[in-house]
Amino acid sequence: MKKECIAMLLAGGQGSRLYVLTGEMAKPAVPFGGKYRIIDFPLSNCINSGIDTVGVLTQYRPMELNSYIGSGQPWDLDGIDGGVQILPPYMGSSGGTWYKGTANAIYQNIGYMDQYDPEYVVILSGDHIYKMDYSDMIRRHKKAGAVCTISVMEVPWDEASRFGIMAVDGNDMITEFAEKPKEPKSNLASMGIYVFSWQALRKYLTEDEADPNSENDFGKNIIPNMLKDGQPMAAYRFAGYWKDVGTLDSLWDANMDMLGAGSDLDLRDEEWPIYARSVDAPPIFLGRDCKVNNSAINRGCEIHGNVESSVLSPNVKVANGASISHSVLLPGVVVEAGAVIEYAILGENCHIGKDCHVGGAPADGKKKELAVLAPDCKLEDGRTVAPGVMLDYKGQEVAKK
Amino acid sequence: MNRLHGIIFSYVMRNDLRELTELRSPASVPFGGRYRTVDFALSNLTNAGVTDVGLVLHGRYQSMLDHVGSGKVWDLSRKRGGLRILPPFNYQKDWGVMPFRGKMEALAGVKTYLDEIRQDYVVMMDGDLIANIPLQDVLNQHIESKADITVVCANDSYKTADGTYYEKDAQGRITEVLFHLNQPRGYRGLEIFILSTDLLRKLVAECEAQDQYSFRRSVLLNKRDELNLQMYVWGGFAAQMRSVQEYYDRSMQLLNPEIRAELFPAERPIRAKGADKSSTYISESGSCLNSLVAEGCWIEGTVVDSILFPGVTVAKGAVVRNSILFKGVNVAENATLAHVIADKDVEVQNGRTLMGHYTYPIVLAKNSVI
Numbered sequence: 090m091k092k093e094c095i096a097m098l099l100a101g102g103q104g105s106r107l108y109v110l111t112g113e114m115a116k117p118a119v120p121f122g123g124k125y126r127i128i129d130f131p132l133s134n135c136i137n138s139g140i141d142t143v144g145v146l147t148q149y150r151p152m153e154l155n156s157y158i159g160s161g162q163p164w165d166l167d168g169i170d171g172g173v174q175i176l177p178p179y180m181g182s183s184g185g186t187w188y189k190g191t192a193n194a195i196y197q198n199i200g201y202m203d204q205y206d207p208e209y210v211v212i213l214s215g216d217h218i219y220k221m222d223y224s225d226m227i228r229r230h231k232k233a234g235a236v237c238t239i240s241v242m243e244v245p246w247d248e249a250s251r252f253g254i255m256a257v258d259g260n261d262m263i264t265e266f267a268e269k270p271k272e273p274k275s276n277l278a279s280m281g282i283y284v285f286s287w288q289a290l291r292k293y294l295t296e297d298e299a300d301p302n303s304e305n306d307f308g309k310n311i312i313p314n315m316l317k318d319g320q321p322m323a324a325y326r327f328a329g330y331w332k333d334v335g336t337l338d339s340l341w342d343a344n345m346d347m348l349g350a351g352s353d354l355d356l357r358d359e360e361w362p363i364y365a366r367s368v369d370a371p372p373i374f375l376g377r378d379c380k381v382n383n384s385a386i387n388r389g390c391e392i393h394g395n396v397e398s399s400v401l402s403p404n405v406k407v408a409n410g411a412s413i414s415h416s417v418l419l420p421g422v423v424v425e426a427g428a429v430i431e432y433a434i435l436g437e438n439c440h441i442g443k444d445c446h447v448g449g450a451p452a453d454g455k456k457k458e459l460a461v462l463a464p465d466c467k468l469e470d471g472r473t474v475a476p477g478v479m480l481d482y483k484g485q486e487v488a489k490k
Numbered sequence: 491m492n493r494l495h496g497i498i499f500s501y502v503m504r505n506d507l508r509e510l511t512e513l514r515s516p517a518s519v520p521f522g523g524r525y526r527t528v529d530f531a532l533s534n535l536t537n538a539g540v541t542d543v544g545l546v547l548h549g550r551y552q553s554m555l556d557h558v559g560s561g562k563v564w565d566l567s568r569k570r571g572g573l574r575i576l577p578p579f580n581y582q583k584d585w586g587v588m589p590f591r592g593k594m595e596a597l598a599g600v601k602t603y604l605d606e607i608r609q610d611y612v613v614m615m616d617g618d619l620i621a622n623i624p625l626q627d628v629l630n631q632h633i634e635s636k637a638d639i640t641v642v643c644a645n646d647s648y649k650t651a652d653g654t655y656y657e658k659d660a661q662g663r664i665t666e667v668l669f670h671l672n673q674p675r676g677y678r679g680l681e682i683f684i685l686s687t688d689l690l691r692k693l694v695a696e697c698e699a700q701d702q703y704s705f706r707r708s709v710l711l712n713k714r715d716e717l718n719l720q721m722y723v724w725g726g727f728a729a730q731m732r733s734v735q736e737y738y739d740r741s742m743q744l745l746n747p748e749i750r751a752e753l754f755p756a757e758r759p760i761r762a763k764g765a766d767k768s769s770t771y772i773s774e775s776g777s778c779l780n781s782l783v784a785e786g787c788w789i790e791g792t793v794v795d796s797i798l799f800p801g802v803t804v805a806k807g808a809v810v811r812n813s814i815l816f817k818g819v820n821v822a823e824n825a826t827l828a829h830v831i832a833d834k835d836v837e838v839q840n841g842r843t844l845m846g847h848y849t850y851p852i853v854l855a856k857n858s859v860i
Contacts, residue, residue, distance in 0.1 A: 123769035124785065162562070349773065356768035357786070367764040371754045372523030372797075374747075377780040385769035388524075388785055400769070 090170040092205040094227060096140050097198070098131055099191055100215035101148030106336045108489060109463035109481055110419075110436055114153035116335070117215030120419045120437070122347045122356065123387045123402050125365045126157060127334060130220070131213045132164045132173070133363045138223035140211065142171030144201055146194045148178060148187060163366040176201060190305030196294040202287065210290060212283040212307065218343045218354065219280075219331035220361050226284055226325045233323035236289040237315055239263065240282040240325045252278035253308050255324055263322040268308050277324060280331055283307065289320065330354045337459055337489075341434060344400045344417045348383055368403050368420070378409060394424070402437075411441075415457075416448070419464070432457050432476060436464035442472065449476040463487075494629050495609035495687065496535040497597075500528060500617035501548035501590050506651065506733040509833060509855040514553035517617025519737070520816050520834075522744050522753075523797050524784040526557050527731070528617040529762045532564045535613070537758040538625035542571035544603055545617075546596050548578055549589055563763050571608065576600045595703035597694045604694060607687050614690075614705075616681040620740065621728035622753050622760060623682065628722045632684045635662065637720035639685045641710070643677035644728045651732040654679035654706050656721060664719035667711040677721060679706075680728050726752040738831060738851040741797055741814055744782055765800040765817070775806050791821065808838075812848070816856075830854060 104116025111119060117128035128145075135143050143166060147154055154175075161173035176198050178187050188194035195202075195212065202210060209230065211223050221240070230238035241255055249270075255277045256265035265274065293311050297303050303310045315322060330353035334340040346352045356363055370389025375381065380395045389404035394411035402420040407413060413430045421438040424430060428441045433448035439462045441447060447468070448460030458477030462468075465482045474480060481487050500517035510519050517528040528545075535543055543566055547554060560566075561573030578590075578599045590596040593614065597604060611632070613625055623642065632640040641664060643656055655676040657666035668676055683705075685693075693709055702708035710719065727749050729740035743749045754760060767786025772778055776789040783793075784800040791808035799817040804810055807824040818835040821827060825838045829846030833856040838844070842860050846852035854860065 347769075348771065357788070362766050363768070364766055369759050369761050369764075371750060371760075372782045372784045373770060374745075374750070375778045375781050375783060379779065381772045381778060382774045382776065383772070385771050386783075387769050 090205065092142050092171060092207050094140055094209040094211060094223075095142040095144070095171070095202060095205050095207045096131075096135050096211040096213055096223070097195055097202070098128070098135075098143055098145045098213045098215055099194060100128060100145050100154060101151075101188055101194060102214075102216065103149040104216065104335065107340065108337065109461060109479055109487060110337070110340075110434070111150070112463055112481070113150060115147060115149050115151060115215075118154040118157055119334075119340070120402055121218065121334065121340070122344060122354075123385045123400050124367060125363060127218065128154065128157070128215050129164075129363050129365045130218055131215060132158075132161075132166065133361075134219075134221050134223060135211075135213075136165050136364070137361055138221075138225075140223060141166065141168055142205055143173045144176045144198060145173060145215075146176050146188065146198065148194075151175070151177060157366055159366070164364045171205070174201065190310075191307045192294060192297055192303075192311050193305035195290075196298050196305070199291060199294065202291075207287045210285050210287050212285065214281045216333060216335050217281065217331060218334055219327075220329065220358075220363070221282070221327060221331075222361075223282075223284070226282070229323060229325045230284045230286075233260075233262065234321055235262075235284075235323035236286045236320045237312065238284040238323040238325050239312070240280045240327050241277040242280055242327045242331060243276050244278045246273070246276050249273035249276045249278065253281075254278055257324050261324045261326065263316065263324050266312055266316055277326075279308070280327060281308075281333075283312075284325075289315075337434060337461055338457075341417055341459055345398070345415070347400065348385055348398060370403055376409070379407075394426075415450070425470070431460075433460040433462070433474075435462045436466060436482075438465050439463075440467045442468050442470035444470060445472045445474070447474040451476070492539040492541055493610045494535075494538060494540050494625065494684075495607050495612045496531075496540045496543040497612055497614045498528065498531045498535075498543065498545050498617045499593060499596060499614070499681075500545055500551070500554055501596060505618075505731075507731070507737060508734055509853045510734065510737065510831070511550070513550065513856060515547070515550050515617070516731070518551075518554040518557055519618070519731070520799055521620060521731075521737075521741065523782045523799055524765075525760060525762045527620060528554065528558070529760055530620050530622065531615050531617050532558070532561075532566070533758070533760040534615070534621070534623050534625055536564045536566065536761070537622075538613075538629070540613070540625070541566070541568060542574070542607070542609065544574045544576050544600065546576045546600060548596070551577065557763060559763070563761050574603060576603055590703070592704035592707075594694060594697040594705050594708060597690070598698040601694065601698075604687075604691055610687055611684055612687050612690050614681075614683045614685075616730075618732075619680055619682070619728065619730055620753070621680065621724065621726065622755065622758050623680075623724050623726070623728070624758065625682075625684075628682070628684055631722050632720070635720045636718065637684075638689060638717040639683055639710070640720045640722050642680045642682035642684075642722045642724055644680055645677055645723050645725060646728075648678060648729075649674050650678065650730045650736065653730065653732075654681070654710075658721045662720050664710075664714060664721055667706060667714055667719075669706060677723065678728075678730075680724065680730070734831070734851060734853055735849070738814070738829075742795075742812070744797065745780055745795060767800045776804070791823075814851075833858075836860070 100117040104111035161167040166173040376393035387403040393409040397414040408426040427444040461479040566573035655668040657676040731737040770787040778793040786801040791804040813830040
C-alpha cells in the first residue's frame with residue numbers, strides 16, 4: 090500500500106547519560122512528565138500530523154519499550170495499513186549486524202520502507218520532548234523543492250557550539266552544516282528531525298553503506314555528503330518548546346518546565362493531545378493533612394505529606410510527615426513517614442524508608458546537584474543520600490562518569 | 491474456556507436519580523472520580539475470567555455506547571465472544587417503544603442471543619451496582635452447593651429504594667423473597683444471580699409463554715420451593731444507587747481509605763476508559779484536602795472533602811466543599827460550592843455561591859451555566 094509519507098523513529102540509543110535510569114530500558118521508554126514516556130511525544134506528533142506508519146528502530150534493552158508500544162493502540166497506530174512496527178536488527182542469509190549508526194539502522198530497513206513506496210520519510214529520534222506538526226515541515230520540504238529538510242531552532246549564541254549548526258541563505262536553504270563547531274557561524278541548531286525525499290535518501294544510504302570509512306551516521310555522513318553534492322536542502326524553523334532530555338539535568342528541567350501555567354510546555358492543549366498507554370488505577374487521594382503546591386500528580390497516588398514543585402507519576406505513595414520538593418518521582422515510588430526528598434529523581438518502585446534524607450537544595454548561587462536512585466532501590470530507615478549522589482538498585486553508590 | 495457467561499442489565503430502571511439520568515441510563519452514571527457505574531460490573535466479570543458478555547440496553551443508551559465502545563478496555567474486544575451490545579431487536583411486541591417491565595421480558599427480547607451462549611453458567615447482574623465481587627468464588631459456591639440459582643446478597647444495614655431482600659435458613663437456602671416492604675428485613679439482594687444456561691433458557695421461555703416479565707416475582711418468589719435458591723453473602727462494599735441521596739452518600743464513602751481498599755484491591759482492578767489528560771496540577775495558591783481527584787484537573791482554589799472527575803478546573807479564590815464535580819466542570823474565581831453534584835461541563839461563574847446540605851445535595855444538570 091503506497092503511503093505519501095512514513096516516519097522512522099530512532100529508538101535504539103542506550104541513553105548512557107541517564108545512567109541508572111536506563112540500566113534496564115532504552116531511553117525512549119523512560120517515564121516523563123508523570124504519565125508519559127519520552128516516546129509518546131514523537132508517536133503522538135506523528136498521528137496528530139497525519140502520519141499513520143511509523144517504524145521504531147530498537148536495539149538497546151528493547152523489552153520495556155516493545156511492551157509499552159504493543160499494538161500501537163494508545164496512539165491510534167494500529168490501523169489496517171501501516172501502524173507502528175518495531176524494527177530490531179536481524180540476521181539475514183549472509184549474516185547480520187547490530188545497527189552500526191543512525192544511517193545504517195535506516196539502511197538495514199530499506200525493505201520495510203520500500204513496502205510503502207513513500208515519497209517522503211521523516212526521521213525522528215526518541216529523546217526529545219516537543220510538539221511539532223510534521224505535515225507543516227513536509228509542506229516546507231515540497232515548496233522548497235528540497236531533497237532534505239532539517240528542522241532548526243535558534244539557540245543562545247553561547248550554547249551554539251553544543252549543537253549541529255546550520256548556515257542558511259536568504260531563502261533559508263542550508264549552505265553549511267557543522268557538527269558542534271568551535272566558532273559557530275549561526276545560531277540555528279539542528280533538532281535532529283529530518284524530512285527526506287525517499288528515492289534520494291535511498292541512493293545516499295546505499296552509497297554510504299558501501300563506504301568502509303563511513304561512520305554510517307546522518308549528522309556526520311549523509312547530510313555532509315548531500316550538501317557536498319549541492320543537493321537542495323532546506324531549513325525548517327521551529328518556534329516552541331523543544332528539549333533534548335538525554336541527561337539527568339535536562340530530564341529534570343523538562344519535568345519542571347511542565348509545571349504551572351507559565352511554562353511553554355502545554356500538555357493540556359486538546360488540539361494536540363499527547364497520548365500515552367495509561368495504567369489503570371483509582372483516582373488520586375489527597376489526605377486531610379497533605380500540603381501540595383506547584384506539583385503535578387497522577388492516578389493511583391496517595392498523598393498525606395508535603396509535596397512542592399515536584400512531578401509524581403502514577404501510584405506514588407507519600408506518607409504523613411514526609412516531604413518532597415523539586416523532585417521527579419517515577420511510578421510506584423513509596424516514601425515513608427518523616428523522609429525528606431529534595432532535588433532528586435527516584436526511579437520506578439523505589440522505597441524510601443522512614444526519616445531518610447535524599448538530596449538537598451543547592452546553596453545560594455550554586456548549581457543544583459541531583460540525587461538519583463535506580464529503579465527498585467530500597468533505602469533502609471534513616472539513610473542519608475547526599476546531593477549529587479547516585480545509587481544503583483542495591484542502594485550502592487555509583488559514579489557518574 | 492471459562493464456564494461463566496455474563497449478562498449485564500443496563501436498561502433504564504425505576505430510580506430517583508433525577509438530572510443524573512436525564513441523558514443516560516443508571517449504569518452509565520459517572521462514579522468515584524474516573525468510573526462509570528458499569529465499569530464495576532464489567533471489571534467484576536473480566537476479573538473472574540469471563541470472556542463473553544451481553545449488555546442489555548433500552549433507552550437513553552448513547553452515553554453507554556460511547557463509553558463501552560468495542561469493549562477493548564475490559565479485554566472484551568474478541569474474535570470469538572467478547573462484548574455483545576443488545577438493544578431490543580424484537581419489535582413484535584412493544585419492546586422497542588415501552589421500557590422493559592423486568593428482566594425476563596428483557597431476556598425474551600434477546601432470545602436468539604441466549605440460544606448462542608457457549609458457556610454452562612450465566613451470571614446476570616445490574617449495571618448500576620458498585621462493588622468488587624470475586625464472581626469466580628460465587629460460581630464455585632454455586633456448583634458446590636448444587637444450587638439452581640445463587641443470589642448474591644449483602645449483609646449490611648443499607649436499605650435501597652425498590653430493593654429485594656432475602657431470608658435464608660441455616661443451610662443457606664433462601665426461604666423468603668421480599669420486596670415492596672415498608673421496613674426491609676433480611677439480606678439485601680445485590681441483583682447478581684448465577685444459574686445454568688439451560689435453566690435460564692427454560693425460565694425465559696416459560697415466562698414468555700405466560701406473559702410474565704419479573705424475575706424476582708415469577709421466578710424467585712413463585713418458585714422458591716421448587717428451585718434450590720442459595721445465597722452467597724458478600725461482606726464488602728456494595729452500593730446500589732437508586733436516588734440522588736444514595737448516590738451522594740455512597741460516593742462520599744470513597745473518601746474513607748478502608749472503603750477504597752475494599753473496592754480497589756490490587757488483584758481485582760476496576761478498569762475504565764482512560765481520558766487522555768495530562769497530570770493533575772495543584773498551584774501554589776491551590777489546596778486540596780481529603781479528596782479524590784482524577785487526572786487533568788487544575789486546582790488554584792480550595793478543595794475539601796470532594797470528588798473531582800477528569801479535567802475539572804477550580805480557579806483562585808474558589809472554594810469547593812463536600813461536592814462531586816463531573817468531567818470538565820469549571821469553577822471560576824471566588825465561587826463557592828458546598829454539597830453540590832455538578833454534571834459534565836457545568837460552568838460556575840465568578841463569585842457564585844451554591845449550598846446544598848448533607849441531606850439534600852444540589853444537582854446541576856449537564857452543561858448548565860450558573
